[in-house]
Amino acid sequence: MKLFLVLLFCVHCTIAGEYDKPCAARQIPGRSVVCVCNETYCDEVVRQPPAPGQYVIYTTSESGLRFNKTVGLFQKYRKGSLKCSTCIGLDPMTRFQRVEGFGGAVTDAAAINWKSLPDVLQKYLVKSYASEYGLEYNMLRVPIGGCDFSTHPYAYNELPVNDTRLTNFTLAPEDNIYKIPLIKSLMTAATAPIHVVGTTWSPPPWMKTNNNFSGFSRLRREFYQTYADYHLKFIEKYEAAGVPVWGITTTNEPINGVFNLAKFNTLGWDIENMGEWIVNNLGPTIRNSTYKDVKIFTGDDQRFTLPFWFNVLLREHPKALEYIYGIGVHFYADRITPASILSAVTISHPDKVILATEASEGSYPWQEKVELGSWTRAVSYITDIIEDMNHNVVGWIDWNMCLNTEGGPNWARNFVDSPIIVNATNKEFLKQPMFYAMGHVSKFVPRDSRRIKLTEHKSFLVSSVKSVAFLTPRSTIVLIMYNKGSARNVGIKCGKKQTLVRLEAKSITTMEFLSD
Numbered sequence: 001m002k003l004f005l006v007l008l009f010c011v012h013c014t015i016a017g018e019y020d021k022p023c024a025a026r027q028i029p030g031r032s033v034v035c036v037c038n039e040t041y042c043d044e045v046v047r048q049p050p051a052p053g054q055y056v057i058y059t060t061s062e063s064g065l066r067f068n069k070t071v072g073l074f075q076k077y078r079k080g081s082l083k084c085s086t087c088i089g090l091d092p093m094t095r096f097q098r099v100e101g102f103g104g105a106v107t108d109a110a111a112i113n114w115k116s117l118p119d120v121l122q123k124y125l126v127k128s129y130a131s132e133y134g135l136e137y138n139m140l141r142v143p144i145g146g147c148d149f150s151t152h153p154y155a156y157n158e159l160p161v162n163d164t165r166l167t168n169f170t171l172a173p174e175d176n177i178y179k180i181p182l183i184k185s186l187m188t189a190a191t192a193p194i195h196v197v198g199t200t201w202s203p204p205p206w207m208k209t210n211n212n213f214s215g216f217s218r219l220r221r222e223f224y225q226t227y228a229d230y231h232l233k234f235i236e237k238y239e240a241a242g243v244p245v246w247g248i249t250t251t252n253e254p255i256n257g258v259f260n261l262a263k264f265n266t267l268g269w270d271i272e273n274m275g276e277w278i279v280n281n282l283g284p285t286i287r288n289s290t291y292k293d294v295k296i297f298t299g300d301d302q303r304f305t306l307p308f309w310f311n312v313l314l315r316e317h318p319k320a321l322e323y324i325y326g327i328g329v330h331f332y333a334d335r336i337t338p339a340s341i342l343s344a345v346t347i348s349h350p351d352k353v354i355l356a357t358e359a360s361e362g363s364y365p366w367q368e369k370v371e372l373g374s375w376t377r378a379v380s381y382i383t384d385i386i387e388d389m390n391h392n393v394v395g396w397i398d399w400n401m402c403l404n405t406e407g408g409p410n411w412a413r414n415f416v417d418s419p420i421i422v423n424a425t426n427k428e429f430l431k432q433p434m435f436y437a438m439g440h441v442s443k444f445v446p447r448d449s450r451r452i453k454l455t456e457h458k459s460f461l462v463s464s465v466k467s468v469a470f471l472t473p474r475s476t477i478v479l480i481m482y483n484k485g486s487a488r489n490v491g492i493k494c495g496k497k498q499t500l501v502r503l504e505a506k507s508i509t510t511m512e513f514l515s516d
């Protein structure tokens with residue numbers, strides 16, 4: 001009865017979801033708001049399944065709206081008669097890539113910050129990211145051993161040196177005390193199976209030519225097989241601890257160790273050598289193990305490396321294609337690299353996927369590390385996700401799930417920002433605009449959704465609405481829009497359905513309706 005009334009009388013109204021808990025907003029001067037979670041309160045949002053003829057929209061804006069939920073009914077607008085200076089047409093019959101998922105990284109830093117909170121706040125944080133009351137993340141990236149977001153550099157089996165057979169491979173206290181408990185809590189809270197992707201930054205120094213965690217390095221030839229076994233052992237140990245590993249990458253940002261670009265844990269790889277290692281060592285080791293279905297992603301470096309990395313790899317070692325499931329791309333040079341690079345690869349190799357495996361704001365030397373309440377950073381996230389997805393990327397994994405107020409801990413002082421900032425002394429955590437930017441996609445675009453064709457017609461006077469749309473396994477259409485300018489009406493047309501929706505000024509909007 002209630003729903004019926006809503007359908008009859010509510011053409012476009014707020015239904016301040018009876019299940020939702022609004023943001024406890026703290027205004028940051030000169031910026032947007034952060035939503036404060038403390039021991040007694042944390043905001044929540046529940047997805048409202050759309051009824052026939054209805055659409056549900058969620059809005060997050062610079063002015064402070066956070067997942068503001070409203071429902072409306074489809075209503076014909078006459079062409080040209082209404083203020084539809086922007087019209088978006090959707091074609092669910094023209095389908096593109098299948099979605100794998102969205103998530104963040106369980107680094108040592110993230111897990112240590114999480115664990116520094118009182119129990120109830122640990123639960124709120126997990127719920128905020130994974131549950132039906134939060135972002136419903138379904139992917140996680142986990143460093144194999146340490147990375148810069150650790151309190152010290154380390155790897156497994158550091159001793160004894162030259163231990164080809166890895167006789168002393170055990171997980172670290174960081175795994176047992178921090179990372180695995182966080183991952184398992186997220187798995188329990190999640191609404192879908194969580195796909196965990198493991199990545200090595202640096203193996204133990206004795207496997208490397210420079211016998212160090214950082215600096216110019218290569219893998220020593222006599223340890224090619226050992227480094228492959230190192231990955232398999234990690235998979236075995238995590239599986240035994242109750243965390244199935246879905247995929248691995250072939251080393252984080254391999255060009256860092258070639259050009260000494262980073263002060264933190266790296267391993268340099270020439271493409272030719274990595275191809276050889278994949279074909280002779282890593283590929284056969286994984287495929288011939290109990291964990292033969294673990295997906296192997298290569299690349300795992302900046303977008304601009306992709307065509308070169310992939311083309312040379314295939315020219316030198318075409319057999320690598322048999323082992324590689326896809327390519328990982330990082331976010332940090334996206335603004336200076338055309339996204340067409342991405343779709344070019346998926347068009348030439350339609351059986352391979354591209355996954356965005358790392359992104360964070362505040363990483364450039366001239367940037368403020370933690371910029372509390374930054375709307376600009378939410379915009380950076382949502383526009384990158386929209387651009388990536390429109391170029392056939394199958395998922396987007398954020399970097400540290402939470403950091404402290406300094407943007408750490410990080411042993412190499414390579415601090416950055418995070419969607420959640422933990423203030424343990426104040427017994428609270430702060431959900432930044434970036435958190436909601438992630439959620440506008442992760443919560444509403446489940447695994448196995450398909451991107452669909454979208455066309456925008458607009459008068460040349462107005463800025464483009466950045467948008468991407470999906471057909472979900474729930475038989476709904478999900479349209480995500482970023483409006484950079486002032487508030488405006490946008491015409492939406494999908495088959496016989498048509499309506500005008502209002503986009504708030506400087507806002508991110510997710511719209512969902514039934515597909516038939």
Ligand SMILES: *[C@@H]1O[C@H](CO)[C@@H](O)[C@H](O)[C@H]1NC(C)=O
Pocket residue numbers: 014016017022065068069
């Ligand atoms: C949603 O936004 C409208 C105005 O845009 C406001 O009236 C309403 O209170 C908001 N709802 C919530 C739950 O914040």
Ligand SMILES: *[C@@H]1O[C@H](CO)[C@@H](O)[C@H](O)[C@H]1NC(C)=O
Pocket residue numbers: 024036038039040041
């Ligand atoms: C927790 O947050 C709620 C909502 O903002 C507030 O009413 C309450 O006073 C806060 N509690 C503490 C201990 O700060």
Ligand SMILES: *[C@@H]1O[C@H](CO)[C@@H](O)[C@H](O)[C@H]1NC(C)=O
Pocket residue numbers: 157158159160168170
């Ligand atoms: C095995 O590794 C531990 C650290 O995890 C180290 O303390 C111990 O000395 C190592 N054992 C040998 C035989 O090297």
Ligand SMILES: *[C@@H]1O[C@H](CO)[C@@H](O)[C@H](O)[C@H]1NC(C)=O
Pocket residue numbers: 161162
């Ligand atoms: C480990 O191997 C390297 C390279 O062969 C050698 O220089 C070094 O002495 C070895 N270390 C030990 C303790 O055997």
Ligand SMILES: *[C@@H]1O[C@H](CO)[C@@H](O)[C@H](O)[C@H]1NC(C)=O
Pocket residue numbers: 211212213214215263
């Ligand atoms: C490892 O390299 C760093 C610089 O990248 C240097 O400061 C440090 O002394 C090196 N450590 C060893 C054991 O060589």
Ligand SMILES: *[C@@H]1O[C@H](CO)[C@@H](O)[C@H](O)[C@H]1NC(C)=O
Pocket residue numbers: 284285288
């Ligand atoms: C796979 O394992 C079997 C038995 O352990 C071994 O005989 C075979 O050579 C392995 N194949 C590869 C490709 O490593």
Ligand SMILES: *[C@@H]1O[C@H](CO)[C@@H](O)[C@H](O)[C@H]1NC(C)=O
Pocket residue numbers: 372405423425426
């Ligand atoms: C964190 O909490 C401390 C102690 O209450 C407070 O002084 C500080 O301003 C807080 N930091 C942030 C970024 O909110």
